[in-house]
Amino acid sequence: MSLRNAILALLRIGPMSGYDLQKQFSQSVGHVWHAPDSQIYPELRKMADQGLLTAEEQARGASGMRKVYHVTEAGEREFLEWMNAPLKYQRTRDAAHLRAAYLEAADPEAIEEFLNGHIRHWQVELETVEEEICKIDTLTSPMLNRRLEVTEDEDREATIAFKRYSYEGLAARARGEIRWAREGLALIRQLGIADGVEDADPQ
């Protein structure tokens, strides 16, 4: 049900087409909520049918078309209701920690590759999140700036602070995962599993 709320959150910043939304979901917002285009377009239509959005049809060139979606009052209500309601936590489904618990069954090289892969994965995540934070701090984030344009002066500080706060949380998580994987590398060395041997025996 949160794809809907993510869409509402974005459209509240300003009207957008499905394509614009899609880009957001594969960039900035994608860090907290991912959605592919095949999910976005049908959801937009459903939300419009339910009166949460209205579609403003725009011509594009000779025969091109573009639907720009606006949040209706009902949509605004639905979003605020969600924001003020207790959050439902999904049950964890964490393949990395599942695998980690049974790592003794894997080959030594696979163990090391798994841990290095974990580090790589979260390092990419960390870098992009840190870039977003930088954009927030330097006020060069397009979406945030667009939002700030229609925000009362006294609410700007909070708007910026919460966005930064959210991304700082993501960065902290990424750092935690990297730390954990590094501890894993230390552990396999300690257990004598690592093939650090190959370096220690040249010739």
Added chain:
Amino acid sequence: MSLRNAILALLRIGPMSGYDLQKQFSQSVGHVWHAPDSQIYPELRKMADQGLLTAEEQARGASGMRKVYHVTEAGEREFLEWMNAPLKYQRTRDAAHLRAAYLEAADPEAIEEFLNGHIRHWQVELETVEEEICKIDTLTSPMLNRRLEVTEDEDREATIAFKRYSYEGLAARARGEIRWAREGLALIRQLGIADGVEDADPQ
């Protein structure tokens, strides 16, 4: 696809019925991979159909029945293949961080309740994970002990270490989330949003 691997990981410890598995998925393993009974029973049957498991039917009382599942060689192969293959990371879908990014839209009490709820949620998680770690350290974890019974002496250290390592990662994550939510509480106080006012003005 990891429900299947979680089931294989558990059944490799020892044969179990769907009911036994279900209990594991709502207790210990549930911390890394949750699955309801309605997902487990059909999956077991599918896996048996595909030759990854065999069902040993046991009578229970007069007409009661119980199917105990065993991992076949094909099942063992499938599990090891997964363990040695690169891990696929799911895209993040994180309602808490999504909400955090737009928290200025929520009522002050709702913001505080959201952050306190986050702390409560992860504190419960942390406590249960720490209990699991304690059981691992004192060798009072039933599943781990069952596994150790059929483990070669030289592999026991690693088996224990990896299980502990996995749970330590979960604990670290929980601590991180709690820390983040506490920072959030500090932030709203700093922004003057918190209704800590009610305490500061008694009468």
Added chain:
DNA sequence: CCTCCCATGTAAACTGTTACATGATTTT
């Protein structure tokens, strides 16, 4: 006798992934 635990499922709805499919417009 009642309640809790053992034991196994089905059905419907919802959510998400992967692959396919098409065509216009803008930039190089």
Added chain:
DNA sequence: AAAATCATGTAACAGTTTACATGGGAGG
């Protein structure tokens, strides 16, 4: 003229949740 980007979707499948449904056995 080709490539990138804009723009909108469909179809099939895989995974997950929620609710429903049933009945036996063990212990107080």
